[in-house]
Every structure is written in structure tokens, then in C-alpha cells.
Amino acid sequence: MKFRLRLSLPTKSALLTTSLVLALLGVTAAWQYRQLSREYTALLEQQLNGLAQVAAEDLDYKLAMHVATLSREARRAVAIRFTRGEIDPQFLAQSGLRPMFDGIALIATDGTILANDPPAPTHLSIADRDYFRRARDGQPSISEPLHARTSGEAAILLTVPVKDANGSVIGVLGGGLNLNRPNVLGSLAALRLGGEGYYMIDTGGSKPVYVFHPDRSKVLTPATAAGAGRDASEPEDLASSARIATTGWRLRVVLPAEAAYAPLVKASQALVLQMLLLAAVSCALVWAATLWIMRPLGTLHQAIQRLRQDPDATVAFDVRPNDERGDLAREFDALMTELRTQRSEKGVLIDASPIGLFRCDTAGRMVHVNDAYLAIHGLGREEAAEGWLGLTRPESRDLAWSQWVELVNRNAPFQLRRWIRRRDGHKVLISLHMRPMVSNGQVIGQVGTLADITERTLAEEALRTLTAIFEKTTDYVVQLDKHGSLTYMNPAARRRTGVAENEPLTRLTMENFNPPAALQRLRDVIVPQAVANGIWVGESEIRGTGPDDVFPVSHMVIAHRDKAGKIERFSAIMRDISEARATQRALVEGEARLRTMADALPMRLAFVDAEKRYRFVNRAYEGTFGMTRDEIVGRTVSEFFGDRFPSIGDYVDRALRGEQVTMQRDVNGPEGYACLETLYIPQRGIDGRTITGFHAVTTDVTRQKEEERRLLQLAHEDPLTGLTNRAGFDQALEQAMATASATGRMAALLFLDLDRFKQVNDEFGHGTGDALLRSVARRLFECVRSGDIVARLGGDEFTVIIERVPDADAAARVAGKIVEAMARPFVIDGQRVEVSASVGVAFYAGGSTTPKQFMGMADEMLYRAKSAGRNNFQLSAVDAM
Numbered sequence: 001m002k003f004r005l006r007l008s009l010p011t012k013s014a015l016l017t018t019s020l021v022l023a024l025l026g027v028t029a030a031w032q033y034r035q036l037s038r039e040y041t042a043l044l045e046q047q048l049n050g051l052a053q054v055a056a057e058d059l060d061y062k063l064a065m066h067v068a069t070l071s072r073e074a075r076r077a078v079a080i081r082f083t084r085g086e087i088d089p090q091f092l093a094q095s096g097l098r099p100m101f102d103g104i105a106l107i108a109t110d111g112t113i114l115a116n117d118p119p120a121p122t123h124l125s126i127a128d129r130d131y132f133r134r135a136r137d138g139q140p141s142i143s144e145p146l147h148a149r150t151s152g153e154a155a156i157l158l159t160v161p162v163k164d165a166n167g168s169v170i171g172v173l174g175g176g177l178n179l180n181r182p183n184v185l186g187s188l189a190a191l192r193l194g195g196e197g198y199y200m201i202d203t204g205g206s207k208p209v210y211v212f213h214p215d216r217s218k219v220l221t222p223a224t225a226a227g228a229g230r231d232a233s234e235p236e237d238l239a240s241s242a243r244i245a246t247t248g249w250r251l252r253v254v255l256p257a258e259a260a261y262a263p264l265v266k267a268s269q270a271l272v273l274q275m276l277l278l279a280a281v282s283c284a285l286v287w288a289a290t291l292w293i294m295r296p297l298g299t300l301h302q303a304i305q306r307l308r309q310d311p312d313a314t315v316a317f318d319v320r321p322n323d324e325r326g327d328l329a330r331e332f333d334a335l336m337t338e339l340r341t342q343r344s345e346k347g348v349l350i351d352a353s354p355i356g357l358f359r360c361d362t363a364g365r366m367v368h369v370n371d372a373y374l375a376i377h378g379l380g381r382e383e384a385a386e387g388w389l390g391l392t393r394p395e396s397r398d399l400a401w402s403q404w405v406e407l408v409n410r411n412a413p414f415q416l417r418r419w420i421r422r423r424d425g426h427k428v429l430i431s432l433h434m435r436p437m438v439s440n441g442q443v444i445g446q447v448g449t450l451a452d453i454t455e456r457t458l459a460e461e462a463l464r465t466l467t468a469i470f471e472k473t474t475d476y477v478v479q480l481d482k483h484g485s486l487t488y489m490n491p492a493a494r495r496r497t498g499v500a501e502n503e504p505l506t507r508l509t510m511e512n513f514n515p516p517a518a519l520q521r522l523r524d525v526i527v528p529q530a531v532a533n534g535i536w537v538g539e540s541e542i543r544g545t546g547p548d549d550v551f552p553v554s555h556m557v558i559a560h561r562d563k564a565g566k567i568e569r570f571s572a573i574m575r576d577i578s579e580a581r582a583t584q585r586a587l588v589e590g591e592a593r594l595r596t597m598a599d600a601l602p603m604r605l606a607f608v609d610a611e612k613r614y615r616f617v618n619r620a621y622e623g624t625f626g627m628t629r630d631e632i633v634g635r636t637v638s639e640f641f642g643d644r645f646p647s648i649g650d651y652v653d654r655a656l657r658g659e660q661v662t663m664q665r666d667v668n669g670p671e672g673y674a675c676l677e678t679l680y681i682p683q684r685g686i687d688g689r690t691i692t693g694f695h696a697v698t699t700d701v702t703r704q705k706e707e708e709r710r711l712l713q714l715a716h717e718d719p720l721t722g723l724t725n726r727a728g729f730d731q732a733l734e735q736a737m738a739t740a741s742a743t744g745r746m747a748a749l750l751f752l753d754l755d756r757f758k759q760v761n762d763e764f765g766h767g768t769g770d771a772l773l774r775s776v777a778r779r780l781f782e783c784v785r786s787g788d789i790v791a792r793l794g795g796d797e798f799t800v801i802i803e804r805v806p807d808a809d810a811a812a813r814v815a816g817k818i819v820e821a822m823a824r825p826f827v828i829d830g831q832r833v834e835v836s837a838s839v840g841v842a843f844y845a846g847g848s849t850t851p852k853q854f855m856g857m858a859d860e861m862l863y864r865a866k867s868a869g870r871n872n873f874q875l876s877a878v879d880a881m
Helices: 009-079 089-093 130-136 186-190 262-293 297-309 324-352 371-377 387-391 394-408 454-472 491-497 516-533 578-600 620-625 637-644 646-656 702-715 726-743 757-764 766-783 808-823 851-867
Strands: 103-107 113-117 154-163 169-178 198-202 210-212 238-244 249-255 356-360 366-369 414-421 427-439 442-452 476-481 486-489 535-543 550-561 567-576 604-609 614-617 661-669 672-684 691-700 746-755 789-794 797-805 826-828 831-833 836-844 873-875
Touching: 009 154, 009 169, 009 238, 009 249, 009 262, 089 103, 089 113, 103 154, 130 154, 130 169, 356 371, 371 442, 387 394, 387 414, 394 427, 394 442, 427 454, 476 491, 486 491, 516 535, 516 550, 516 567, 550 578, 604 620, 637 646, 646 661, 646 672, 646 691, 672 702, 726 746, 726 789, 726 797, 726 851, 746 808, 746 851, 757 766, 757 831, 766 789, 766 797, 766 808, 766 826, 766 831, 797 808, 808 836, 808 873, 836 851, 851 873
Parallel strands: 836 873
Antiparallel strands: 103 113, 103 169, 154 169, 198 210, 198 249, 238 249, 356 366, 356 442, 414 427, 427 442, 476 486, 476 567, 535 550, 550 567, 604 614, 604 691, 661 672, 672 691, 746 797, 746 836, 789 797, 826 831
């Protein structure tokens, strides 16, 4: 048995009063606790802010000291030659930097690591690193956290430039701090705040990564916001951050919530215990006082209990007291009298209702039914309790009864519609609605209504079906009485004829919608035939929204008769066929227009079906082949082209497989060169898959081809000197390298740079400079073979590609001739201009060298020639290729 706690009114009053007192005290205590929490949290945050700022400034100072120490050693490294193999190995060991750094290195200006301490591979390059580039540009630099190429470990790199006496950068001195070792950064791992707080550093910005983290596995991983991944119900960790000025990084100090809020948790637990004790004492005192005050209500309670057991019983209420007890007794006596009257009225209404009414108990038996309920089922009153069950099939009665008992015990409304067969043989569709009667949360029975909806449902279904068809169809549906007045127009008919949706139809007849000729035909032909045959089908014309809006329709008229065979009304169903007629006319006119346009085009157009037979050709075929189109149409493509068909047969087959193909054919005839382009476009059927043939479009593209050749020549020619430009040079270099790889014969690449060309421009002007470049181009042509490529890359930079070089001496002789030719004075507009040339020569005879690498070797030789005093040439080693 379920036990339910029953509280008396005095107990409830005591609990309510106590609850109000405790609520006030609780709110006060909660407010004080919240203020204390805020002050405590603010103090912790202030301390964390101070710690973060001090730590950031200290780390900033230490990093600055590291950079300053590197800069001091960089000034001592001025005497070093930053060349591979010439570094004094003792310099780094004697520098005194190792106590401050986990590794130090000397780097050349091209990014090559020349020396390391501790020793590591020295032929590594860091030219692509941003921190190196900043140092090479003359600025000390601190890198973002990265994986060092020398050790592969997480680190930051500090680099400073090494400058000569003239202030030029001759190298770079770098020092590394391993993020996993106890250095200026790694030592933060040992620091703890209150035993559980910790420090961490990230790079800041939109995509920060960890520079330092107590969990070493998170170094160089994306940094997350404080509290990320924490359950939303858990308190957030206290955190503060400060910027490190030298690097822009963010130093964060984090104190876990558990450690931060532990004192507050202890205080709240003590407060809860005090509140519970106060609640117990308050409840006992208030309960005793309330019980004494509310004793007089017991007498009234006993009288009410008796009436509940027997509502018709006579109970004498003491209505004499002139207090709240007397008021309650008088009101309750009046209420009971009113309820007895209402019960009598409801009984009369239930018995007289045309709708079946019933009430059943939880066992499923009918406790009360009215006469309408019995009439709908065809039962007598003696069968009321379970008589409906006898109307079900014998084999399903047990199942029906168990389902019914289950339904009447549910605490939920229920309704159903179902067919039953009465004992007189009539089938009846009933609608049952039932709701539970609930007392103290328990279902004690059901009350419901029962209605015979057989005829109404059948009529509604027929009307809905017919109405839905008329309302949704795009055809025009109208009904007229036997005199020709409209009684119904569906929405489509109203829209097409301009009749508003709610406009009455009583004054409208077919005269309002038929032009005179159509109206006369309606009276003389259509209506008589419909009356005689019951239906007429044909085409007619209807007037739309205006007097001039007349459109053709396919028309069906039906004559309806009553049971006596007399005409009762007419129905008409119409469909607008204007679009169909216009489409047919447009197809004919469109075909004529397309044929005219096709005949006017300056190209040959044809359509070939799936059997490879011509079905259409335009007039251009007659002029080209000297045949009429009637002679061509019907022939197969092979018959038409004869011996030339094999050259296009594959294209025809591909087009019939659904592929769009293009082919070009060069023709050299009496009128000169011509280029014809033919495009085969597949034609798909209605299903989108079947190929029904293809369209053939033949166009004369001679002018386009000639213009492409001219533009290609212009695209590869330098407009100032007439030499090959950069685009032409790149193409020629790839071809020369491909030839060298295929033949095994060496190719040479010469990079040429004019010395003192800027002074010529400054002294004589750019016009003289341009003239000088043209003269240089002419002299270059004089120094090379006719098949060699001479190109200008821009400014005063020239290149020469020499193929099939027998040996390096042959290329050296050409380079010497160029240096000698450029050293001779030039006379430009009567002025003597003197320049010289520096030449770098590289060789290629096959292998994996790319054009970019080949050019890099020649450029390196050019740099050496300039470094050697200009006006000379330098050759790379032949085995360097």
C-alpha cells in the first residue's frame, strides 16, 4: 500500500510561518555570503594580477638581458669570416654564452648554419625562418616557439646581427632556449601558487599556441581559453594575464577553482548547519501556537465527513455563532442545497438529450445511460450494462472487452469512430468521446457521449471529394440551373473571367461569358445535344476578363436530371487551349525563323541523326559543295564525304556516344591558307539519355589562327630590344634542358649584368639608357651563334642559352667575347658611354636539376663575378650539374 503523508492545517501554518522566517534569514545570509565571496574573489584576482605583471616584467627583463648579451658577443664576432670552413671552433666555446643558452650558433647571411655549440649538423639552412630574416635585416629578433632544426625540440631562438665596421650585416649570432629545460622559461615549471597554482605562456593573437605549459606535452599546441573543456556547472579557475613587452606574448597565472574557493566552501557549510538548527526550533514553537488557535474547526470537519458518506443525509449545522466558524457553516449549508437542485436538473437534461450519454465504472460496466444511447445501439434498458458487447463478433468479444477495460482505467481523454452492426441488421457509424472521472488522483470511472454520424459522414465525404476536385483543378468548372443562371464557379473559372472570389453569382448567366457567335452556337447546338445525349464534348470560345479577351477552350457540358427525369441543372468543364494553339503556331514560325537564321550565318550548319544521315543543312552547304540541300539531306556522312570519311569517322562515333568534339583542318587551296574548325554537338532525346543525333557547326577560323600566332610572337618578344622576353626565355630554357637530357649534350646558361648602368641613366637620362640597351643587344647577337637564344629579363639583365656545348672552354670563349665586347665604348647620340659586363656561366647535361636551380647556379656565378671586381666571367664546375 502506498503511504501518503497527511499534514494538518496547524502543521501547515507552522511550516509556512517557519519557512517565511527562514527564507528571510536565508536571503540575508546568502547576500552576506555573496558579498564576502565577491570581496574574497576580488582580492585573489588583484593578487594574481600583481603576480602576472611582476612575472611578465621579470621575464621581459631576462629576455632583454639575453638579447643584450648576444649583441655584446656579436660585436666581438666582427673579426670572424663568415665562410664555411673558416669559423674558429673555439669562438663559441669561449663566448661565455652557454650558461645562458641551451645552444648557440653562427649563421651566414644566406641562412646556412656555420657553427654550433653544442655541435650539430652545420649544413642546415634557416633562410626561410622569419626571425633570421629580421636579424639579417639588422634587427635583433626573438622567434615564435618552434621545433628547432638542429635538435628537433621545442625552443625559441634569439638572433642578433653581426655587423662590420661599415655597419653592414656580415652574419648572424643566435642563441636557443629549449622549452623543456630549466632555463629562463623552463624554470617556471617549478613555481606553484598556493601549492596548486601554475604559470603558462602563449603567443597571443588570433591563433595562440603554448610557449610554456606545466604539461610539457602541450608546448607548441594551440592554446585554449581559461576554463575551456570544463563543465558549465563547475566554478571557473581564477586566472590573470600580462603581456611580455619584448615578444608580445601573454603570461597567464592560473589558480584552480578548488584551491581558490576552499575557504568559501567551509564557510557556507557552517552557515547551512546553523540555518537547519534555527528551522527546527522555529517550527516547534509556531506549531504549538497554531494548534491552540485552530481547535474550533474540528466540529465542522466531523459534519462534513458525514455528508461526504451520504450526500442526501440531513445534517444540522450550528449556524448560530457570529464568527468565522458560523460564516463557514452557513455557506456550506447553502452550497449543499444548491448542489441537490443542480443534480435534479442534470438528470432531466441527460434523459432528454438526442445524443447518447453514458457513465461507466472502472470494471467497464455502464452505470448510467440515457435513452438516446440505447436507441443508437438498438438495446433495451435491461441490456444497458454490457449490451453493446453483444453487437461484436463472438470470436473477438474477449479481446474487445479486455481493451475496453484498459481504456476506462486510463487517466486520459479518448475518442473513436467505428462501424457497428445492430441486431436489426443496420450498419451504424458511431462517434464516441470519453473523459475520465478522477478523485484524489485516481480514475473512478468514465463519462462520455455517443452519436450516430452515419448519414452525415457519408454526405460529408462525398461533398469533400467533389469540392476538392473542383477547388483544386486548373480546369474551369461551372454549374447553371435549368434556366441558364450560374450557381457555382470554381476558383480557376473565377480568376480567368475576373469574377471576385466572394462575388455573388445570382445575376450572372452564360451570356456574360460567351461572345455572340459562341452564345448562338451554345443555344442552337451544344445545349440541345447535351439534353438529348446527356453530354456534349467539343471546342468553343469564352470571354475572359474583358470584352476583347476571348480565348478558345475544350468544352464538356453535362445535363443533370432529377429522379423524375426532368432537367435539373447543367455542369460545364472547360480547359483553356490558347497556349496549346499558340505553341503549335510558335513551333511552325520558330522553325521558319531558325531556318532563315541558319541560312544567313557565314558557317556551315547541319544535323545528322543516329543513323548518320543528314536531316538538315543550311544554304552554306550549297555554296561550298555545289549541291542543293535536297541532294544532301538523306545521305549518310560516309556517302557525302567519300574517301575523306575515315579522317572524321572517329569524331562522328564519339559525338553519337554523347561526347562534344572539336576538330580543326588546315586547307591550302587556290585562294591560299585556310583553317576550318568543326564542332559536333550531341542532341539528346526527351529522356535526357538517348542520343538522337548531333549538330555539326563548321567555321572558318583562319583569321583567329593568324592573330593567335601574331600575339604569341608579341608575348615572347621584349618591346625595347627585340630580344626574347622573360616568358620566351622560360620556355626556351625548358626546351634546351629537355634537349640536353635527351641527347646527353651539354647546355650552357649565361647570366649577364651591366656594370655601372645606373650611373648611365643618372648622368645621361633614361633615353640614353634605353638606346644603350638596344646597342648591347646587337653586340650580344654578334658574340653568339645564330641558333643561340639571347633574352632580356628586365632592366640591364640579359641571358644567353647555348645548346650542344662541346665543353666548358667553348662556353668560356663566348663569355670572354661578351665581356670584351661590352668593355668597348658605346657611342649613343654622339656621346661616349662606357660600361662593362659581369657574366656567370652554369652547365647542364641532364639529371634532376630544375630550371629554377639551373638559373640559381648561373646567378651564383654572376654574383661571384661581381664580387671579383666586375668586368669578368665566372664558370661553375661542370660536375656541379
